[in-house]
Amino acid sequence: MSSISKILFGGSIALALVSRTFAYDFGRPANPDEIALWDIDVRPDGTGLPEGKGTVAHGKDVFAENCAACHGDEGVGGIKDRLVGGQGTLKSDAPIKTVGSYWPYATTLFDYIHRAMPYQAPGSLSVDDTYAVAAYILSLNGILPENGELDRNSLPKIKMPNRDGFVPDPAFNPDTLFRKRSR
Amino acid sequence: MTDPTKQSELDNVSRRSFLAASTGIAGSFIAGKAAAESLADVPQREVGADLAGLSERSKFVKLARIPEATPGRRNVDHSDAINSKTPLDKLLGTITPSDLHYERSHSGVPDLDPAKHRLLVHGMVEKPLVFSVEDLQEMPSISRRVFIECTGNGWENWKRADPSLTVQNTHGLISTNEWTGVPLRFIVDLAAKNQNATWMLAEGGDAAAVARSIPLTEEILDEAFVAYGQNGEPLRPAHGFPMRLIMPGFEGNLNIKWLRRLKFGDRPWMTRWETARYTQLQADGKAIQFQLRMDTNSVITSPSGTMTIKPGRQKVTGLAWSGHGKIAKVEISTDGAKTWKAAELISPALPKSQSRFEMTWVWDGKPTKIVSRSTDDKGNVQPDRPSFIRVHGTNALFHYNAQQTWAIDETGKVSNVLD
Numbered sequence: 001m002s003s004i005s006k007i008l009f010g011g012s013i014a015l016a017l018v019s020r021t022f023a024y025d026f027g028r029p030a031n032p033d034e035i036a037l038w039d040i041d042v043r044p045d046g047t048g049l050p051e052g053k054g055t056v057a058h059g060k061d062v063f064a065e066n067c068a069a070c071h072g073d074e075g076v077g078g079i080k081d082r083l084v085g086g087q088g089t090l091k092s093d094a095p096i097k098t099v100g101s102y103w104p105y106a107t108t109l110f111d112y113i114h115r116a117m118p119y120q121a122p123g124s125l126s127v128d129d130t131y132a133v134a135a136y137i138l139s140l141n142g143i144l145p146e147n148g149e150l151d152r153n154s155l156p157k158i159k160m161p162n163r164d165g166f167v168p169d170p171a172f173n174p175d176t177l178f179r180k181r182s183r
Numbered sequence: 184m185t186d187p188t189k190q191s192e193l194d195n196v197s198r199r200s201f202l203a204a205s206t207g208i209a210g211s212f213i214a215g216k217a218a219a220e221s222l223a224d225v226p227q228r229e230v231g232a233d234l235a236g237l238s239e240r241s242k243f244v245k246l247a248r249i250p251e252a253t254p255g256r257r258n259v260d261h262s263d264a265i266n267s268k269t270p271l272d273k274l275l276g277t278i279t280p281s282d283l284h285y286e287r288s289h290s291g292v293p294d295l296d297p298a299k300h301r302l303l304v305h306g307m308v309e310k311p312l313v314f315s316v317e318d319l320q321e322m323p324s325i326s327r328r329v330f331i332e333c334t335g336n337g338w339e340n341w342k343r344a345d346p347s348l349t350v351q352n353t354h355g356l357i358s359t360n361e362w363t364g365v366p367l368r369f370i371v372d373l374a375a376k377n378q379n380a381t382w383m384l385a386e387g388g389d390a391a392a393v394a395r396s397i398p399l400t401e402e403i404l405d406e407a408f409v410a411y412g413q414n415g416e417p418l419r420p421a422h423g424f425p426m427r428l429i430m431p432g433f434e435g436n437l438n439i440k441w442l443r444r445l446k447f448g449d450r451p452w453m454t455r456w457e458t459a460r461y462t463q464l465q466a467d468g469k470a471i472q473f474q475l476r477m478d479t480n481s482v483i484t485s486p487s488g489t490m491t492i493k494p495g496r497q498k499v500t501g502l503a504w505s506g507h508g509k510i511a512k513v514e515i516s517t518d519g520a521k522t523w524k525a526a527e528l529i530s531p532a533l534p535k536s537q538s539r540f541e542m543t544w545v546w547d548g549k550p551t552k553i554v555s556r557s558t559d560d561k562g563n564v565q566p567d568r569p570s571f572i573r574v575h576g577t578n579a580l581f582h583y584n585a586q587q588t589w590a591i592d593e594t595g596k597v598s599n600v601l602d
Contacts, residue, residue, distance in 0.1 A: 091468035
């Protein structure tokens, strides 16, 4: 941005704008009910996970009906991304990156299925079915037992096999990036 | 509908036959150059076509992107394509025409009704707000020319160099457009962001709701903007109509298209796109995460893969860019990286934008290799491939910025090689 526009859009002027009575001249206030409709993100500590639960056993049915056509029976051999296996291949010349071998957080699995899958109709699964199908994918990867169950409390507690497999770029390391400010 | 893959094969064929008949200047794609030997052969002047609502390209100019999938999976059905690459070998100057800007999307290209599209700004803010496209257009605007580059650009060459690749195949996931929109800081201030909100989740209105966590550094707060204009017109659907984020110098996938939500928080969300995707697996099995900046890079676009040159004078030209700032210098080697000469940087060479370089070279007809190497104004130098691979291994998939080498054999045929 040019220095002129920096001055123009600098904090002081914009703050002055919002503190005036026509603060909402740009846009309108968002109301909590409508925010809730769109507020779908889930964080590693479980923030954002909805109320609900699902078992591995039920997830098997959900998967067969909604996912297997693209991801293959048991998450392998489908026409789209492989979801199972690959543990121990990350150092090889042909690494296989799946939920089981690569993903660091189980919460990301819930978040992703909830927002983006099934591919042709995202958002079509109920919350309970989403917990169930996530549980099933984790069990196929040996992360949950066959009689396992997931809900908003148990999901964030799962430690994924590759949880420690990531190193932040020093330039944007979340642990240190903004530390100076808060000191 | 024409199949751009086939189309480009046709282009290559016709270019080859034209080149065979012409003086052999690589990169010339406008037929007729050699067809008028004498001024007497130049056709008579004629009244042209009626004026029209839209200007089409000349029938003598054939330009198209190529939809492709992952490395090595190129001639795929369009329904299997995950990106569509810009024909760098045929472009002039530095601006990419809007319809040729590279494309990468995760669930197709929605064409959203601007009257019904909304941007929600919420999270750690005092005033959660909803904006329409019109609201954004009422705000003070900026326009800026920036490159956007997919982190997968260059990924064909991690493990091997397929000699049949063009520069469109190897480097076609970068483009430069002029984008118009509202500075992120203006929106942040309207919503009165909490001081402790250091990260922002940007989410798209596409079916996949692609979402990335963005650190609110001063640089990003100063330079990011929410764009609604592209090269002087509303965004094209493929590029995020009616609004998208522009993050100058950063990973293409952070420039969230079809933007519908900005949520402020105090740490990253760890979405699928910043964990399972867009992390770079190193040789030791660990992956680099939040490698957000696009590094210093360049490529010779002519002569380049599958072109044929003849001995004599050559104009060597290409594009250089850096997510750190401005390109300060581009050097070219015509002897396989043994000696280097400075190329000329054509103005305007803008920060975080593609810059064109040129150099005249006389080819003696002996097999050789040509390479370019860029340096930016922060002193970052584009690495040679052996050093680059030594550091990163060959599994990273994303963020390939090693020098690109083109080999020229004794017949003048140019092909993609590793180094």
